Amino acid sequence: MQKTLIIGAGLLGLSTAKALHDLGREVEVLDAAEEVGLGASYANGGMLTASMSDPWNSPGVHRHLASSLFDPTSPMKLHLKAIPTLFCWGLKFLRNSTSRRHTHAVQSNYALASYSIGQTRAWREQLDLDYNAAAAGSMKIFRNPSAAQGPLALAKALHPAGLRFHQLDVDGVLEYEPMLHDIRDQITGALYFPGDESGDAHLFCRALKRYLQNQGVMVNTGVPVESLMIAKGRIRGVRTQSKEYIADCVVVAAGTQTPALLKGTGISLSIAPAKGYSVTFCGEDAGPLPTIPVIDDAMHAAISPLGNQLRAVGTAEFTGFDKRLSQVRIDNLVNLLKALYPRIAAQIDLNKAEPWTDFRPMSSDGKPFIGESCVKGLYINSGHGHLGWTKAAGSACLLADLMTARTPAINDKPFAVHR
Ligand SMILES: Cc1cc2nc3c(=O)[nH]c(=O)nc-3n(C[C@H](O)[C@H](O)[C@H](O)COP(=O)(O)OP(=O)(O)OC[C@H]3O[C@@H](n4cnc5c(N)ncnc54)[C@H](O)[C@@H]3O)c2cc1C
Known part of the structure; x- marks a missing residue:
């Protein structure tokens, strides 16, 4: 039987392992970290939102990034010190912000995202996965009528x-999410997306790991891969400090580390780290909690209910791999909780809130890389940016179909590694 090694035990690596195992492949997973799902998949926004399929390099993004250089609170912020390392990626990011390319990326991403939410649901039911999943949709609220125009289009x-989608007036908003009652005077309307879902990505990773291990799949943590073994244009395996792992196929699903792992192979993937933040609040003693993830358009941030927790999430900073927690960013997210749910914020012990930051693996054209590279047997599943949770199961099934010569359920061409 053909053996496949998967580098990375985040959402993408573990989902790929599940999809390939389901198709009868022998798989083994390797991850550098001490536990699965400790990278970008750890405390993300928890939203599976096909409704947010638009890449961040929308037309006009250059003006926004330029003005962000001098605004510490800007939701999408470019740091001066990151410009040299981001130069090539940044040029491609801007080149892909034309209306035609952006529209193409939105449509392709939507096809993948909606397929993926269906696959996530199927896995949840098939395996009885427990990850605080909710199929309650998502809602984007507006604080002035003109702000709704872009999202409505x-x-x-x-x-x-x-x-x-449903276009809602204020009464409609409160029907779907009564917990927004305290700020009803500030809301002018909303868009509600019934097909979106939510769930805790880290719990999902841990549940997938348990399932895989029960199936006899090796999920090795604390194993950093140092290099890929390639001979005569074909992958042979991977090298770690202590041993070589031999395999017929290798899938690189290493998030923002994917380009570094591919160094020297001749494969150059345009993926950069886009730093994001979340703050998780324990809502156990706060009485009834909201049930729908709410995106506050004015604050470019969201709050997701995840079991008895609330998670505030937002911002994108282009600052290289600087992992420091910025107090300004954390304060913004705490303020979001106060701004959306003042009564709950008053009942929660904010000192116990858990701040977190990590890097979205952001491709310069806003679409992930899924498929075989120019090295035979070397596959990529990476670069999912702000929608890696949404697209994980679908990307994994798409890649597994390609690797086993099945006809994929959706068009794979927009995500080809060499495009
Ligand atoms: C603040 C924030 C909020 C987000 N909110 C959402 C959301 O609401 N909805 C959504 O759809 N998406 C969201 N995302 C995006 C999503 O979380 C990511 O796209 C997704 O987690 C990427 O998964 P991954 O498996 O590619 O990467 P990771 O989860 O980073 O996994 C990569 C793994 O590879 C391992 N690795 C790296 N190098 C090596 C090596 N050399 N050897 C072995 N292992 C290695 C790492 O240890 C890591 O475990 C958010 C991201 C952030 C940062």
Whole structure:
């Protein structure tokens, strides 16, 4: 039987392992960290939102990034010191912000995201996965009527492809999420997306690991891969400090470390780290909690209910691999909780809130890389940016189909490694 090694035990690596195992492949997973899902998949926003399929390099993004250089609170912020390392990636990011390319990426991403939410649901039911999942949709609220125009145009553009949405007035907002009652005077309306879901990505990773191990799949943690073994244009395996792992195929699903692992192979993937923050609040003693993830358009941030927790999430900073927690960013997210749910914020012990930061693996054209590289047997599943949780199961099934010569359920061409 053909053996496949998967580098990375985040959402993408573990999902790939599950999808390949389901198709009868022998798989083994290697991850550098001490436990699965400790990278970008750890405390992300928890939202599976096909409704947010638009890449961040929308037309006009250059003006936004330029003005962010001098604004410490800007939701998408470029840091001066990161410009030299981001130069090539940044040029491609801007080149892909034309209206035509952006529209193409939105449509491709939506096809993958909506397929993926369906696959996540199927896995949840098939394996009885427990990850605080909720299929309550998501809601984007607006604080002035003109702010709704862009998101409404996007929703209308994706409607023919299957995106369901409801345009809500304030009463409609409160019908779906009564916990927003305290700020009803500040809301002018919302878009509600019934097909979106939510769940804790780290719990999902741990549940997948348990399932894989019960199936006899090796999930090795604390094993950093140092290099890929390639001979005569074909992958032979990977090298760690202590041993060589021989395999017929290798899948690199190492998030923001994917380009570093591919160094020297001739494969150059345009993926950069886009730093994000979350703050997780324990809502155990706060009485009833909201049930729907709410995206506050004005604050470019969201709050997701995850079991008895609330998680505030937002911001993108281009600052290289600087992992320091910025107090300004954390304060912004605590303020978001106060701004959306003042009564809950008053009941929660904010000192016990858990701040977190990590890097979204952001491709310069806003689409992930899924498929075989120019090295035979070497596959990529990486670069999912702000939607890696949404797209994990679908990307894994797509890649598994390609690797086993099955016809994929969706068009794989937009995600080809060499495009
Ligand atoms: C603040 C924030 C909020 C987000 N919110 C959402 C959201 O609400 N919805 C959504 O869809 N997406 C969201 N995302 C994006 C999503 O979390 C990521 O796209 C996704 O987690 C990427 O998964 P991954 O498996 O590619 O990377 P990771 O989870 O980073 O996994 C990569 C793994 O590779 C391992 N690795 C790296 N190098 C090596 C090596 N040399 N050898 C062995 N192992 C290695 C790492 O240890 C790591 O475990 C968010 C991201 C952030 C940062």
